[in-house]
Amino acid sequence: MSMNKSDSDHLLVATGISKSFGRVEALAPLNMTISQGERVALAGPSGSGKTTLLYLLAGIIQPDAGELLLAGQNLARQRPGKEKAGLVGLIHQQYDLVPHLPVLHNVLAGRLGQWSLFRSMISLVWPQDRQVAEEALAQMGIADKIHERTSHLSGGEQQRVAIARLMVQGSRVILADEPVSSLDPVRADDMLEILTALAGGSGRALVASIHSPRLMRKHFTRVIGLREGHLEFDIPAAEVTDRVFERLYDLDQSEAAVWGGGN
Amino acid sequence: MGGRELKLLESRRLLTLLLAGVFLWSLSTVDWRGPIIHTGGLAAFLDFLASLFPPELSPGFLGLALSASWQTLAYAVAGITLAVLIGFPLGVIASGSVSGSIRTGLGLAVAVRLILAAMRSIHELVWAVLFVAAFGLSSLTVILALALPYSGILGRIYGELFNQVPEGPLRALRASGASPFRVLLYGRLPMALPDMLGYTFYRLECAIRSAAIMSFVGIRGLGYEIQLSLHDLLFDQVWTLLLFMVGMVVLVDMWSSRVRRSLVS
Numbered sequence: 001m002s003m004n005k006s007d008s009d010h011l012l013v014a015t016g017i018s019k020s021f022g023r024v025e026a027l028a029p030l031n032m033t034i035s036q037g038e039r040v041a042l043a044g045p046s047g048s049g050k051t052t053l054l055y056l057l058a059g060i061i062q063p064d065a066g067e068l069l070l071a072g073q074n075l076a077r078q079r080p081g082k083e084k085a086g087l088v089g090l091i092h093q094q095y096d097l098v099p100h101l102p103v104l105h106n107v108l109a110g111r112l113g114q115w116s117l118f119r120s121m122i123s124l125v126w127p128q129d130r131q132v133a134e135e136a137l138a139q140m141g142i143a144d145k146i147h148e149r150t151s152h153l154s155g156g157e158q159q160r161v162a163i164a165r166l167m168v169q170g171s172r173v174i175l176a177d178e179p180v181s182s183l184d185p186v187r188a189d190d191m192l193e194i195l196t197a198l199a200g201g202s203g204r205a206l207v208a209s210i211h212s213p214r215l216m217r218k219h220f221t222r223v224i225g226l227r228e229g230h231l232e233f234d235i236p237a238a239e240v241t242d243r244v245f246e247r248l249y250d251l252d253q254s255e256a257a258v259w260g261g262g263n
Numbered sequence: 264m265g266g267r268e269l270k271l272l273e274s275r276r277l278l279t280l281l282l283a284g285v286f287l288w289s290l291s292t293v294d295w296r297g298p299i300i301h302t303g304g305l306a307a308f309l310d311f312l313a314s315l316f317p318p319e320l321s322p323g324f325l326g327l328a329l330s331a332s333w334q335t336l337a338y339a340v341a342g343i344t345l346a347v348l349i350g351f352p353l354g355v356i357a358s359g360s361v362s363g364s365i366r367t368g369l370g371l372a373v374a375v376r377l378i379l380a381a382m383r384s385i386h387e388l389v390w391a392v393l394f395v396a397a398f399g400l401s402s403l404t405v406i407l408a409l410a411l412p413y414s415g416i417l418g419r420i421y422g423e424l425f426n427q428v429p430e431g432p433l434r435a436l437r438a439s440g441a442s443p444f445r446v447l448l449y450g451r452l453p454m455a456l457p458d459m460l461g462y463t464f465y466r467l468e469c470a471i472r473s474a475a476i477m478s479f480v481g482i483r484g485l486g487y488e489i490q491l492s493l494h495d496l497l498f499d500q501v502w503t504l505l506l507f508m509v510g511m512v513v514l515v516d517m518w519s520s521r522v523r524r525s526l527v528s
Binding site: 058059060084085086088089090092094096097098099100101105109110111112113114117120121124162165169 | 431437441
């Protein structure tokens with residue numbers, strides 16, 4: 001592949017990364033390259049390895065084999081902290097906010113990698129970088145919730161808080177695990193526009209797991225299809241026809257594969 | 264399946280037989296020549312119950328009961344406060360969640376857990392006996408005697424609560440670049456705080472009881488007055504003092520639920 005092309009173009013290069021949990025192979029060795037400006041949709045039925053791939057890209061779990069370069073740096077060798085937080089940020093399906101804290105502190109948690117320990121401590125009493133949090137929340141349309149206890153917010157509002165936290169974190173690669181799974185079609189479009197804006201601009205990219213071909217064609221540039229941990233296809237979003245999509249999610253085929261694999 | 268149940272039933276019957284046998288054997292150690300129950304006891308007990316109506320309510324005695332309660336409460340609050348100050352950092356280390364290196368963190372955690380266990384395995388009265396020898400009958404004696412075992416208890420519980428919070432938010436904080444200590448500050452602590460507060464208040468109730476029985480080593484307070492009145496067989500006074508004791512625990516309970524409610528809303 002074009003590994004010798006300028007590194008700045010390739011934001012993310014995975015070479016043969018794989019992951020097993022016990023005897024279950026969650027992800028077979030996978031090669032992929034994501035360049036800046038790309039918006040990549042991950043498709044595939046439940047258990048196909050989408051979340052595993054996102055966690056690997058986020059550095060939350062380490063690959064059993066292979067190498068993962070982010071902006072030319074090996075993620076596995078990087079200790080969690082400022083640099084890693086500036087490279088990748090993940091929105092989890094459950095948003096993963098601290099329910100007992102006010103919204104403000106959950107948003108400012110995106111700064112914990114940049115702040116000194118002392119600043120992190122006094123921020124709980126005198127919020128630091130308050131303006132950054134206010135702007136992010138205003139962009140999310142929930143500026144009025146800034147002092148509310150996070151657990152009192154609706155699911156949709158909590159998702160916006162999680163995105164505001166990611167905004168404040170300022171990561172270059174935004175990873176989103178099923179960001180529209182609990183939203184109606186209009187709000188799903190809304191949410192993907194927000195994520196597109198967040199991952200827009202130079203040197204950035206978006207990777208999200210999505211189940212709707214309509215949303216893929218509308219909001220993404222490229223679609224990666226996974227099935228039982230294997231790469232099925234990696235095509236431009238415009239080429240995702242309903243037939244390609246149905247074949248990926250076809251239940252009969254997956255059952256046949258399971259029985260076939262058992263022999 | 265049926266065979267296993269039958270076996271269980273058999274062993275249960277065997278156990279019943281064994282226990283019955285032990286009981287019969289124990290009867291042989293009873294001295295049957297005298298009366299088994301102390302015959303004067305019932306009268307004394309009724310006498311004691313009757314003094315509840317009414318308890319001693321003279322203004323002078325109520326004043327004495329109030330100041331004794333105040334003293335006991337002060338000991339308990341001071342002891343628990345010190346226990347929180349000692350138990351909190353020890354609990355953080357015992358949870359093993361703040362060290363950058365896993366191995367040193369685990370080693371430290373095991374060492375601190377041993378220290379906590381040693382502190383709470385010695386009863387507050389035993390600590391009190393030791394401290395009376397060192398400091399005499401001073402407030403310092405009571406407060407230290409309460410603080411040491413209670414730090415051991417609180418430190419252990421705090422450590423467990425820090426480790427029982429949901430993992431998802433912690434993972435998200437780590438992904439934002441937060442160090443283990445920052446994860447404690449922004450994740451573990453706020454999520455564990457309601458339970459920590461509730462448990463600390465419950466321990467304050469226990470500390471009131473413990474402070475009262477410090478009279479056994481000669482410390483003044485509610486327990487001391489109960490002891491004096493009992494010696495003089497003034498049961499109506501004993502009742503008054505016991506009611507003050509119950510009143511204090513009820514007050515702490517009400518305070519606790521108020522604080523927890525305000526934390527949740």
